[in-house]
Amino acid sequence: MIELHIYVEPKVGREADLERAYKEHYVPAIRVQKGFVSTALLKRMTALGEYEIDISFETEEQRVAWVASKEHVAAWPRIQETLARCSWVGYEVIA
Helix, strand or coil, X not given: CEEEEEEEEECCCCHHHHHHHHHHHHHHHHHCCCCEEEEEEEECCCCCCCEEEEEEECCHHHHHHHHHCXXXXXXXXXXXXXXXXXXXXXXXXCC
């Protein structure tokens, strides 16, 4: 299994927009992808404005296909427009 942890910081005052875009656009788009396992939007308790989007796919090939999908192309810009900063780290789940 593959996990991607996307670290995002919304623009000032855009926190609710990020949360809404994730729930209304990103989740429905990713749920229909082959190999999709899970996704979560986390809000850091110890730092204001820091969020994390975690996604899991069965394989790296399926995760890459998600990025190239028409659903991702439509949903990700709705997230991205709310962000001041974004970075990510990918993991292969071992155990």
